[in-house]
Amino acid sequence: MISQLLGVPPGPVSLSDLDPSGTPGFDGGKSEGKQALADLAEPLSDLQERLFAAGRAGDDERRVLLVLQGMDTSGKGGVMRHAVGLFDPQGVRIKAFKAPTEEERAHDFLWRIERELPEAGTIGIFDRSHYEDVLIGRVRGLADEDEIERRYAAINDFEQRVVDGGTTVVKCMLHISAGEQQARLLERLDNPEKHWKYNPGDVDERALWHDYQRAYEIALERCNTEAAPWHVVPADRKWYRNWAVATLLHETLAGFDLGWPAADFDVETERKRLLALEV
Amino acid sequence: MISQLLGVPPGPVSLSDLDPSGTPGFDGGKSEGKQALADLAEPLSDLQERLFAAGRAGDDERRVLLVLQGMDTSGKGGVMRHAVGLFDPQGVRIKAFKAPTEEERAHDFLWRIERELPEAGTIGIFDRSHYEDVLIGRVRGLADEDEIERRYAAINDFEQRVVDGGTTVVKCMLHISAGEQQARLLERLDNPEKHWKYNPGDVDERALWHDYQRAYEIALERCNTEAAPWHVVPADRKWYRNWAVATLLHETLAGFDLGWPAADFDVETERKRLLALEV
Numbered sequence: 001m002i003s004q005l006l007g008v009p010p011g012p013v014s015l016s017d018l019d020p021s022g023t024p025g026f027d028g029g030k031s032e033g034k035q036a037l038a039d040l041a042e043p044l045s046d047l048q049e050r051l052f053a054a055g056r057a058g059d060d061e062r063r064v065l066l067v068l069q070g071m072d073t074s075g076k077g078g079v080m081r082h083a084v085g086l087f088d089p090q091g092v093r094i095k096a097f098k099a100p101t102e103e104e105r106a107h108d109f110l111w112r113i114e115r116e117l118p119e120a121g122t123i124g125i126f127d128r129s130h131y132e133d134v135l136i137g138r139v140r141g142l143a144d145e146d147e148i149e150r151r152y153a154a155i156n157d158f159e160q161r162v163v164d165g166g167t168t169v170v171k172c173m174l175h176i177s178a179g180e181q182q183a184r185l186l187e188r189l190d191n192p193e194k195h196w197k198y199n200p201g202d203v204d205e206r207a208l209w210h211d212y213q214r215a216y217e218i219a220l221e222r223c224n225t226e227a228a229p230w231h232v233v234p235a236d237r238k239w240y241r242n243w244a245v246a247t248l249l250h251e252t253l254a255g256f257d258l259g260w261p262a263a264d265f266d267v268e269t270e271r272k273r274l275l276a277l278e279v
Numbered sequence: 280m281i282s283q284l285l286g287v288p289p290g291p292v293s294l295s296d297l298d299p300s301g302t303p304g305f306d307g308g309k310s311e312g313k314q315a316l317a318d319l320a321e322p323l324s325d326l327q328e329r330l331f332a333a334g335r336a337g338d339d340e341r342r343v344l345l346v347l348q349g350m351d352t353s354g355k356g357g358v359m360r361h362a363v364g365l366f367d368p369q370g371v372r373i374k375a376f377k378a379p380t381e382e383e384r385a386h387d388f389l390w391r392i393e394r395e396l397p398e399a400g401t402i403g404i405f406d407r408s409h410y411e412d413v414l415i416g417r418v419r420g421l422a423d424e425d426e427i428e429r430r431y432a433a434i435n436d437f438e439q440r441v442v443d444g445g446t447t448v449v450k451c452m453l454h455i456s457a458g459e460q461q462a463r464l465l466e467r468l469d470n471p472e473k474h475w476k477y478n479p480g481d482v483d484e485r486a487l488w489h490d491y492q493r494a495y496e497i498a499l500e501r502c503n504t505e506a507a508p509w510h511v512v513p514a515d516r517k518w519y520r521n522w523a524v525a526t527l528l529h530e531t532l533a534g535f536d537l538g539w540p541a542a543d544f545d546v547e548t549e550r551k552r553l554l555a556l557e558v
Contacts, residue, residue: 045360053475080369081367081368081369084368085364087368088359088360088364089359089360089364089366089368089371089373090356090359090360090373090375090406094368094369096369127369182553185553186550186553186554189549189553190550192539192542193539195541195542195546196335196336196539196540196542198542198544200544200549200552203549203552203553206553206556206558207558209558210558260472260474260475261474263471263474263475265477265478265479267468267474270479270482271465273479274461274464274465274468274482275461275465277482277486279457279461279485279486
């Protein structure tokens with residue numbers, strides 16, 4: 001089970017002990033990894049349609065929420081394009097959380113999150129999330145210490161409620177090395193087609209690398225609950241990262257053991273009505 | 280140009296003169312059509328990324344809005360899955376319009392539409408749209424005659440404003456035959472995996488087939504503007520329908536002649552800053 005291999009054990013977390021270039025659970029290299037991802041397209045699409053059908057049928061509250069976190073360049077966008085892109089877009093709800101607006105800042109930090117939760121039968125994807133409020137929030141001192149402390153428990157309560165409502169929460173931290181981040185930022189500078197992805201602020205954030213890693217470790221420890229556990233996905237190899245997240249989603253959906261909703265009408269009656277109707 | 284082949288000429292429209300099983304602009308059959316669609320994946324993805332980049336860079340207001348209309352089973356969902364599914368889901372905004380809620384009915388019919396318009400750099404998809412208000416609205420008499428009459432001009436004004444704001448509006452009516460609809464509804468009844476897609480109300484709507492065709496003809500005539508022209512996509516062959524809509528989107532995006540945004544920072548300075556930073 002990939003969820004167990006990448007799951008964060010209870011207790012203190014040390015990111016430096018986790019290899020960002022590892023490929024846990026996968027035997028093979030890049031080309032095999034890309035093929036394995038492509039091979040997931042059909043089963044993922046089938047499971048998603050069953051989930052969607054169950055949600056439409058009315059009394060099945062199940063849904064999935066994938067929470068993606070990671071340092072700049074860790075590949076949240078790549079996961080979206082290559083793994084989430086395997087799903088039928090009709091059943092996917094992607095929300096990218098940016099710096100909060102003035103209106104959002106006037107509310108509790110979870111207010112804007114609540115509004116973007118996926119509905120029954122769908123797969124929600126958060127590109128960044130409420131965790132930013134204990135990551136950049138902590139590193140940049142955007143809230144005072146007491147407030148930051150309060151948030152970990154608030155997140156756990158919130159996620160418990162979301163899970164109780166029928167949502168399976170899959171939290172992934174995309175774990176890259178500082179060296180790989182430098183290489184990816186350089187690539188954005190060296191390739192004019194990628195200039196638009198570069199922001200001088202990225203280097204300012206990179207200067208706080210160790211503070212961010214520490215903030216992640218604290219969040220991974222304190223919000224690693226049974227209801228909504230954390231996974232650390234080694235992300236120096238893009239192909240592995242994409243495969244691992246897609247496989248986590250596949251395991252999650254397969255675990256739902258989804259059938260097809262029964263007809264809430266009489267099939268034979270409808271057949272006759274349809275055939276009797278002259279158009 | 281597929282947009283010309285499928286574009287509706289000015290003047291009265293007669294849907295019965297348009298072959299729902301035709302394949303205008305495509306030489307070949309099903310397997311070639313599926314391959315041609317697959318071959319569009321890479322160019323579409325590249326063009327979409329350029330559009331997205333332009334939107335992010337700030338001063339390019341361009342975006343696309345695909346409006347999908349068609350009778351039940353005409354394949355709006357299939358287009359979404361197979362054609363829209365070729366794009367990176369991060370740059371796509373899908374909105375399925377259902378029967379309006381009480382809140383929506385308390386507003387002008389365009390109120391809920393306006394709120395779902397795509398932002399610069401993205402591709403919006405409307406699965407049904409404001410046209411329902413002159414289709415089911417007309418057929419089922421959901422508003423009085425004067426109000427229905429008012430709406431055609433209101434739609435034209437609205438779409439003109441949307442276009443003036445930088446949106447290219449691609450309107451497609453998926454055109455199926457009554458026989459094909461019957462076959463598809465039967466398939467939903469005969470295959471238990473498709474029961475969830477069937478609704479007894481579908482037969483009630485089918486009983487009004489000719490009224491709907493007429494309502495479409497009126498809408499296609501009166502809202503076929505230079506700013507936002509209509510296309511009729513023969514939809515009895517699923518592979519052609521998917522290829523045709525993807526090709527319309529490809530033509531649209533290719534016509535934007537999109538480059539990559541220039542850097543708004545000094546590349547050499549950033550390179551030095553990045554390399555000088557020890558992490």
